[in-house]
Amino acid sequence: MAVKSNLSNMVLALGMSCLFCSAMLGGAYALTKEPIEKAQAEKTKGAISQVLPHFETLEYVEDQHYYTALDGDKVVGYAIESSAMGFGGNINLMVGITPDGVVYNTSVLSHSETPGLGAKCNTDTKFMDQWKGFDPSVKQLSVKKDGGDVDAITASTITSRAYTQAVVNALQVFNELGLNKTNDDKEEVDHE
Amino acid sequence: MSKFKLITDGLVKNNPTFVLLLGMCPTLATTTSAINGLSMGLATLFVLVMSNMVISAISPKVPDKVHIPVYIVVIATFVTLLQLLMQAYTPAMYETLGLFIPLIVVNCIVLGRAEAFANKHGVIESACDGIGVGLGFTASLTVLGLVREILGSGSAFGYNFIGGHDGMLAFVMAPGAFLCLGYLMVLFNKFLKKN
Numbered sequence: 001m002a003v004k005s006n007l008s009n010m011v012l013a014l015g016m017s018c019l020f021c022s023a024m025l026g027g028a029y030a031l032t033k034e035p036i037e038k039a040q041a042e043k044t045k046g047a048i049s050q051v052l053p054h055f056e057t058l059e060y061v062e063d064q065h066y067y068t069a070l071d072g073d074k075v076v077g078y079a080i081e082s083s084a085m086g087f088g089g090n091i092n093l094m095v096g097i098t099p100d101g102v103v104y105n106t107s108v109l110s111h112s113e114t115p116g117l118g119a120k121c122n123t124d125t126k127f128m129d130q131w132k133g134f135d136p137s138v139k140q141l142s143v144k145k146d147g148g149d150v151d152a153i154t155a156s157t158i159t160s161r162a163y164t165q166a167v168v169n170a171l172q173v174f175n176e177l178g179l180n181k182t183n184d185d186k187e188e189v190d191h192e
Numbered sequence: 193m194s195k196f197k198l199i200t201d202g203l204v205k206n207n208p209t210f211v212l213l214l215g216m217c218p219t220l221a222t223t224t225s226a227i228n229g230l231s232m233g234l235a236t237l238f239v240l241v242m243s244n245m246v247i248s249a250i251s252p253k254v255p256d257k258v259h260i261p262v263y264i265v266v267i268a269t270f271v272t273l274l275q276l277l278m279q280a281y282t283p284a285m286y287e288t289l290g291l292f293i294p295l296i297v298v299n300c301i302v303l304g305r306a307e308a309f310a311n312k313h314g315v316i317e318s319a320c321d322g323i324g325v326g327l328g329f330t331a332s333l334t335v336l337g338l339v340r341e342i343l344g345s346g347s348a349f350g351y352n353f354i355g356g357h358d359g360m361l362a363f364v365m366a367p368g369a370f371l372c373l374g375y376l377m378v379l380f381n382k383f384l385k386k387n
Contacts, residue, residue: 003252003253003254003255004255005255005256005257005258008257009255009259010255013253013254013255013258013262014258014261014262014265017250017254017262017265018265018268021265021266021268021269023274024269025269025272028273028277028366029276033278033282035280036276036279036280039279039280039281039283040283042283043283044226065278110287114365115224115345115361115364115365117361142222
């Protein structure tokens with residue numbers, strides 16, 4: 001039978017169980033901290049290697065939220081995280097841009113679009129493949145319905161617009177930061 | 193009561209989803225595919241067995257007036273533990289189920305079994321009860337997920353058999369969840385009554 005419900009018993013039972021449980025959780029947190037960080041880093045790295053050509057090392061520019069991918073000393077591209085409001089919430093993308101300002105590829109980090117409609121932005125190969133090598137200086141960055149060159153997903157114009165907007169945002173970051181290094185050598189000469 | 197009967201009771205007679213109608217929120221929300229339903233069921237199974245065992249062991253020492261807070265602390269601990277482990281070792285699974293894992297704390301099934309069974313029985317019996325009810329929940333969620341996946345996406349356990357076409361999308365969304373659950377409940381109870 002359970003012990004009596006007097007004050008000291010109740011304080012003891014609650015205190016002991018909380019103490020024991022928090023000790024257990026503290027231990028578990030310490031044990032899983034490293035694997036969790038590793039898993040997250042792996043995921044980011046996976047997303048980046050999908051959107052950029054082969055690279056060896058990554059440099060994270062913390063205050064601007066973008067990654068520089070290096071192959072030896074050569075910059076092969078920049079991976080920029082960006083997002084835009086879709087139909088069911090934010091669509092978060094990883095956009096890979098090569099130093100000449102061309103989109104190399106894009107990948108979806110997370111989204112909450114309607115299954116079977118907007119959620120296709122993550123599976124529809126026809127929609128996703130058009131971002132490979134998308135050159136914003138040649139093509140218009142908006143969906144065809146709005147007079148641009150982006151093929152929208154059938155019945156998901158809002159999602160397609162948001163996706164396009166996220167790419168536009170990433171390119172804007174790219175341009176604002178002055179990462180465009182097509183005339184790399186010339187610039188350096190000018191500085192000297 | 194034999195231990196075997198405790199387990200089969202949880203699976204059929206006291207099936208949490210189709211008979212007791214407990215834990216409807218995760219049931220409706222996570223069963224968009226068979227895999228998701230299965231993993232949500234297994235996550236609940238883990239919490240259920242662990243919390244049942246611990247609660248049956250400590251219940252003689254817990255004064256009646258504070259037993260609910262103590263039980264909640266125990267359940268929440270196991271849920272958080274599970275969450276950390278999933279985040280660390282099955283990140284992909286955590287991404288799909290992440291939102292619903294913390295909700296296991298307030299899942300009626302877990303607290304319900306603690307209150308109705310574990311605090312009156314021994315550790316072994318409580319573990320069996322946890323396994324039974326947990327398996328019942330897992331089985332129901334998997335079946336529901338499978339039906340919704342077949343109708344809604346035209347695939348089963350991730351294997352697509354209609355070649356890239358769309359299924360009946362309504363079944364992947366909330367209305368389809370209610371419809372499927374309702375019909376499965378009818379079928380389940382019809383067979384239960386016959387036997």
